[in-house]
Each structure stands twice: as structure tokens, then as C-alpha cells.
Amino acid sequence: MTDAGPANMAASEGIDFGAGQSRMELKNVSKGYGEEWEFDQVLGNLSLEVEAGMLTVVVGPSGCGKSTLVNLIAGFETPDTGTILLDGSEVTGPGKERMVVFQETALMPWQTTYENIVFGPKLRGDYQGGNLEAEAVKLIEKVGLADFKDKYPLQLSGGMQRRAELARALINEPRIMIMDEPFRGLDAMSRELMQEFFLKIFEENRRTQIFVTSEIDEAIFLADRLVVLSNKPAEVRTVIDIDLPRPRDFKMMSSPEAYRYKSEAMEILHEEAMKSFSDSASASGFMEVYAKTGD
Amino acid sequence: MSKPTGLAYFWYTLEQRMATPTPYLTMFGLSLWIFTYWLLCEGLEFWRFGKIPGPVTVLTDWFARDPFQGISIFKEEYYIHIWSSCRRIAIAFCIATGVGVPLGLFMGWSKAFRDYTFPILEVLRPIPPLAWVPLAILMFSGFETPVIFLATLASLFVTTLNTMLGVDSIDEEYFRAAGCLGSSKWQIFTNVVVPGALPFIFTGLQISVGVAWFSLVAAEMVSGDYGLGYLIVDSFMNNVTVPMVIGMLTLGLVGWGTSVMVRQVGRQLMQWQVKELAQQDR
Structure with a gap:
């Protein structure tokens, strides 16, 4: 977040913004749960390239294994087969170079905003960027929580909690950020504000991002590249490059391009969602009715 | 307005308190209870309740300089009983907490240790403290140690189990976040x-301090020389019912x-929790 200058230049001149950023690669990753006789294959042979300096958004029908994907990338779980590489080295466990911002807030409720933010660097004792306290305060101001520095998470609103969490991840200077439906549960207004805020931070230095969501509008608004997952067992169904200009603005969402991206993605998502729907026997009756009225 | 300090703050909170229905409801409930007690034991002398000392008898003796049945707030003995019990509770509770909390934390944290x-x-947990009395008397000499042992035992189980469940209750996300941020096992x-x-x-x-009182009194009833439990059972043996109720x-x-x-x-x-509750009130 410190080298905002060159990144902006790069964006405007259309050069490779991946310079100095990290790249992640998933090769034939599969993961399943349960005993042999009731095995649930969640990810099946998923291969994905997360380009350096790109905001890659992963969307998929609900229950398709997006959270499993996040857990694997973060290193909380290990894949059954395949490898996950960050800049060519294999991911083996959780680490500060891959920061996760969780679905539900995972700020420690017993620590104040400030304590939460300095938690990681303080524990590891490896902070490089000079004065940690000053840097944390700067970051707190940047995410607009200056007045809430010494408040506890439970005293913050949902949006504030997400911003605090973003700051807690950013201070570690991760090589890649993994956002697991981070704005879920926020009301529409806060959600929109958070998306804009998130993009502002991303566009400053284009740190490689994986953003998982089930909201198609959010996905298109944020993404450089949209990865659509198939129904379970999840694989990459399509990759759509979103060529909307940056910095992004909500008005762009009503442009014809945005609409085209949306319908393209929606069609695939719908198809996949229907597959999972028809998989459950109880829904078959509904499916017939739906098929008739759909014609 | 700045936050008042000292006595001013005390009056402020008292005033606030008195503006809520709580103190009046409490007073009403209490008086209703005492009135019923009086009616049963002294007013009507209803059935066998007549044998129980009523509120007037008890209060008169409790606050008398020269009580009929030997125990009142002016008697040194009364305080010796209270002090003996309190000291035993303090020791038992400290031992139970000092052992139970770490034990529970490790049981919750390490699967192997729990196994x-x-x-x-x-x-051991379902065995009631009373069942331990003979063993306690055999194991420890004197009056003091067996009693403390019994009180410790009962509260130890409660503390340990609750602590362990407390660790179980922690959301997985916090462990993951801490791991992500690079904490070592001990830091977690x-x-x-x-x-x-x-x-x-x-x-x-x-709960454990309450349980400690239960088993302390039970123990004092069986083995002891002083203490509130001893006072109760001793008064009963000597057929003086007022000190028993006191x-x-x-x-x-x-x-x-x-x-x-x-x-x-x-x-x-747990300031972080108190503030949460304060916010919910608003």
C-alpha cells in the first residue's frame, strides 16, 4: 500500500501490473470428505491460475465448495491430490504471506481494534516497516476507524468490523489476500461502500487477490478476471476477463458491457445451479413444473 | 456533563437505581416472603410450622445483646463460625481454581491430554461429596483438612468441566485467524x-463457589469443631432451633x-463482554 505511484502509472499506461506481485497456481486439486461409502467429492481436479497483481473473483453456485477452496489455499486443510503453488513453492500450512479475511468476523472479541491489528506482527516479532504502532495507527485512520481504535469488536458495526479485519490482514503485507465472502451479511448500503473501499485499497498497489463470492454483481464490479466454478465436484467451468476500466464506479454496472458479462456468467451459474437442484430427488417435481413454465 | 467521581458517582448511580422498578419489586417480594414465613410459623402456627422459629423470634435473637439461645451478632462465637467457614471456602476455592482452570484449559486444548x-x-464427578466423607476422614487427620478436601473436590470438578467446555466453545475461526497471522501453538x-x-x-x-458451600456444610456437619454447617447441626442436636435458622x-x-x-x-x-451487554441495553 506504500508504492501507490508506480501501480497507478502502470494501470494508466496499460503495462503489466503484475511486476513484483505474487502469483498462485492450483494444479489438479481435489478434495473430498467422509468415509469411503459416503464420500463427498467437493473439489474435483480443479486447476486455476491466479495471475500476479490481478483481482481474481471466484463465483459458483452455493454449496459448490468455495469455502473448501479457501481453506486449501489458506493452508488450513491439505488437498487430497494436486498441488497449490505460491510463486512456485508449495503451500503446506497457514502462513502470513496468505492472509484470509473470513466470512464471519474473526476479530478477537477480547482485543481492541488496535490490539487486533497489531496482533500478527507483534506475536511474530518480525515487523519490518519501521514503527509498528505508528504504522497501525496510520492504517486505522485509513480504514476510517480512528475513533474506534480502543473499542472492542462487539462495539463496532458490521462494516467497521470488516474494515478492521482488512487492516489486520494488510499490516502483515501478505503476498496474496484471500477474501472469503467478506461482505456477506452486511446491509446493501454498507456492502456497496465496502466494495468501493476494498477496490480503492486494491487499486492502490494491486496486491494479488482471490475474492470468493456468491453475488454476481459484486463479482463483476470487483473482478479483473471472473472464475466460474461448476457444480460439486467443483472445477473451473469458465474464466471471463472483465475489461471494465479502473478505477471502477458503480455507474459502470449499468453499462452494456457489464450487462453482457453478467448475463454470460448468470447463464452458466444458472445451468450449474439447476444441475445441483435436479440432483436432489425431492426437487424433481418442481423441476418438471419449472421446465414446462420455462418453455 | 463529565463523569462524576467518588461519592457523587455513588449518589448518581443510586438515584438511577431508585428510578427503576427493581428495588421496589425486590422489597415487595422480600416482604411478601417474610410475611408468609411469619404467618405460617408465628401468626397462625399452622400445622407443624409452629415448631419452627419464626421471623420475629429469629430476628430478635439475631440482633440481641444477650440472646436466649446463645447466638447473635454480639457473640464472638458467631464470627468464629463465619470465619472458619469462609477461610475453608477461600482455601478450597483457591485450590480448586488453581488446579481446575489449568486442567480444564489443557483438556480442552490438547486432545491427547483429554484422552x-x-x-x-x-x-469421579458423579460421586457426591457426602460419599467421600469416610474416605476423607481416613485420609486426612484433624478437622480442618478433610473438610477443605471435600469442598475442594466438589468445586474442582465444576471448574474443570466448565473450563474445558469453554475451550470447546471457542469458534474455530479464531484459531484459524491466529494461525494465519503466524502464532505459535503456545501463543494461540x-x-x-x-x-x-x-x-x-x-x-x-x-457455580463452583456455590458447590463449595454445599459440600463444606455437609462436611462440617459430619466432621468439624466450628463453622456454619457445624453450628446448624450442633444447634439441632442440642434442640436450640433459633441458632440453627440464624x-x-x-x-x-x-x-x-x-x-x-x-x-x-x-x-x-472481561470488559469486552460487559461493554457488549451495555450496548445491547441501549
């Missing part, structure tokens, strides 16, 4: 496991006091 210890705990223990389990620990401690009421009040103390300490340690 070693949990079955033993589960077998001190920064996530301990604070995360605190709310359950203090719920456990409040002993019971004193026990209740002192027990309540200890539980309030534990709650206050918990509140101090």
Missing part, C-alpha cells in the same frame, strides 16, 4: 484459548456475597 484425563474425571494458547474460555470459566467459578440465613447471605465477588472479578477481567 488421558477425561474418563477419570467423568467417573495464551491469546485465544485463555481469553476465549474466560466467559465459561467464570460461569463455572460462580446459621442457615447467615450461610445464605455469605454465600451470596462470595458469588457476587466472583462475578465482579469476572466483569473486571
Whole structure:
């Protein structure tokens, strides 16, 4: 977040913004749960390239294994087969170079905003960027929580909690950020504000991002590249490059391009969602009715 | 307006308190209860309740300089009983907390440690303190140690179990976040496991101090020379019923006091939770 200058230049001149950023690669990753006789294959042979300096958004029908994907990338779980590489080295466990911002807030409720933010660097004792306290305060101001520095998470609103969490991840200077439906549960207004805020931070230095969501509008608004997952067992169904200009603005969402991206993605998502729907026997009756009225 | 300090703050909170229905409801409930008690025992002398000392008799003796039946707030003996029990509770509670909390934390934190210890705990836990009395007398000499042992035992189980459940209750996300941020196992223990389990620990401690009183009194009834439990059973043996009731009421009040103390300490340690509750009130 410190080298905002060159990144902006790069964006405007259309050069490779991946310079100095990290790249992640998933090769034939599969993961399943349960005993042999009731095995649930969640990810099946998923291969994905997360380009350096790109905001890659992963969307998929609900229950398709997006959270499993996040857990694997973060290193909380290990894949059954395949490898996950960050800049060519294999991911083996959780680490500060891959920061996760969780679905539900995972700020420690017993620590104040400030304590939460300095938690990681303080524990590891490896902070490089000079004065940690000053840097944390700067970051707190940047995410607009200056007045809430010494408040506890439970005293913050949902949006504030997400911003605090973003700051807690950013201070570690991760090589890649993994956002697991981070704005879920926020009301529409806060959600929109958070998306804009998130993009502002991303566009400053284009740190490689994986953003998982089930909201198609959010996905298109944020993404450089949209990865659509198939129904379970999840694989990459399509990759759509979103060529909307940056910095992004909500008005762009009503442009014809945005609409085209949306319908393209929606069609695939719908198809996949229907597959999972028809998989459950109880829904078959509904499916017939739906098929008739759909014609 | 700035926050008032000292006595001014005390008056302020008192005023606020008096503006709510709470003190009046409490007073009303209390008087209704005392009135019923009086009616049964002294007013109507209803059935066998007539044999029980009523509120007037008890209160007169309790606050008399020269009580009929030997025990009142002016008698040194009364305080010796209270002090003996309180000291035993303090020792027992400290031992139980000092052993139970770490034990529970480790049981919750380490699967292997739980596998070693949990079955033993589960077998010993349902045995009531009274069943331990003979063993305690055989194991320890004198009056003091067996009594303290019994009180410790009962509250130890409560504290340990609650602490363990407290660790179980911590959301997986916090462990993951801490792992992501690069905490070592021990750092996770001190920064996530301990604070995360605190709310359950203090719920456990409040129950455990109550349980300690139960088993203390039971133990004092069987083996002892002083203490509120001893006072109660000794008065009964000597057919003086008023000190018996005074002993019971004193026990209740002192027990309540200890539980309030534990709650206050918990509140101090868990500011983050108190503030949450304060916010919900708004």
C-alpha cells in the first residue's frame, strides 16, 4: 500500500501490473470428505491460475465448495491430490504471506481494534516497516476507524468490523489476500461502500487477490478476471476477463458491457445451479413444473 | 456533563437505581416472603410450622445483646463460625481454581491430554461429596483438612468441566485467524484459548463457589469443631432451633456475597463482554 505511484502509472499506461506481485497456481486439486461409502467429492481436479497483481473473483453456485477452496489455499486443510503453488513453492500450512479475511468476523472479541491489528506482527516479532504502532495507527485512520481504535469488536458495526479485519490482514503485507465472502451479511448500503473501499485499497498497489463470492454483481464490479466454478465436484467451468476500466464506479454496472458479462456468467451459474437442484430427488417435481413454465 | 467521581458517582448511580422498578419489586417480594414465613410459623402456627422459629423470634435473637439461645451478632462465637467457614471456602476455592482452570484449559486444548484425563474425571464427578466423607476422614487427620478436601473436590470438578467446555466453545475461526497471522501453538494458547474460555470459566467459578458451600456444610456437619454447617447441626442436636435458622440465613447471605465477588472479578477481567451487554441495553 506504500508504492501507490508506480501501480497507478502502470494501470494508466496499460503495462503489466503484475511486476513484483505474487502469483498462485492450483494444479489438479481435489478434495473430498467422509468415509469411503459416503464420500463427498467437493473439489474435483480443479486447476486455476491466479495471475500476479490481478483481482481474481471466484463465483459458483452455493454449496459448490468455495469455502473448501479457501481453506486449501489458506493452508488450513491439505488437498487430497494436486498441488497449490505460491510463486512456485508449495503451500503446506497457514502462513502470513496468505492472509484470509473470513466470512464471519474473526476479530478477537477480547482485543481492541488496535490490539487486533497489531496482533500478527507483534506475536511474530518480525515487523519490518519501521514503527509498528505508528504504522497501525496510520492504517486505522485509513480504514476510517480512528475513533474506534480502543473499542472492542462487539462495539463496532458490521462494516467497521470488516474494515478492521482488512487492516489486520494488510499490516502483515501478505503476498496474496484471500477474501472469503467478506461482505456477506452486511446491509446493501454498507456492502456497496465496502466494495468501493476494498477496490480503492486494491487499486492502490494491486496486491494479488482471490475474492470468493456468491453475488454476481459484486463479482463483476470487483473482478479483473471472473472464475466460474461448476457444480460439486467443483472445477473451473469458465474464466471471463472483465475489461471494465479502473478505477471502477458503480455507474459502470449499468453499462452494456457489464450487462453482457453478467448475463454470460448468470447463464452458466444458472445451468450449474439447476444441475445441483435436479440432483436432489425431492426437487424433481418442481423441476418438471419449472421446465414446462420455462418453455 | 463529565463523569462524576467518588461519592457523587455513588449518589448518581443510586438515584438511577431508585428510578427503576427493581428495588421496589425486590422489597415487595422480600416482604411478601417474610410475611408468609411469619404467618405460617408465628401468626397462625399452622400445622407443624409452629415448631419452627419464626421471623420475629429469629430476628430478635439475631440482633440481641444477650440472646436466649446463645447466638447473635454480639457473640464472638458467631464470627468464629463465619470465619472458619469462609477461610475453608477461600482455601478450597483457591485450590480448586488453581488446579481446575489449568486442567480444564489443557483438556480442552490438547486432545491427547483429554484422552488421558477425561474418563477419570467423568467417573469421579458423579460421586457426591457426602460419599467421600469416610474416605476423607481416613485420609486426612484433624478437622480442618478433610473438610477443605471435600469442598475442594466438589468445586474442582465444576471448574474443570466448565473450563474445558469453554475451550470447546471457542469458534474455530479464531484459531484459524491466529494461525494465519503466524502464532505459535503456545501463543494461540495464551491469546485465544485463555481469553476465549474466560466467559465459561467464570460461569463455572460462580457455580463452583456455590458447590463449595454445599459440600463444606455437609462436611462440617459430619466432621468439624466450628463453622456454619457445624453450628446448624450442633444447634439441632442440642434442640436450640433459633441458632440453627440464624446459621442457615447467615450461610445464605455469605454465600451470596462470595458469588457476587466472583462475578465482579469476572466483569473486571472481561470488559469486552460487559461493554457488549451495555450496548445491547441501549
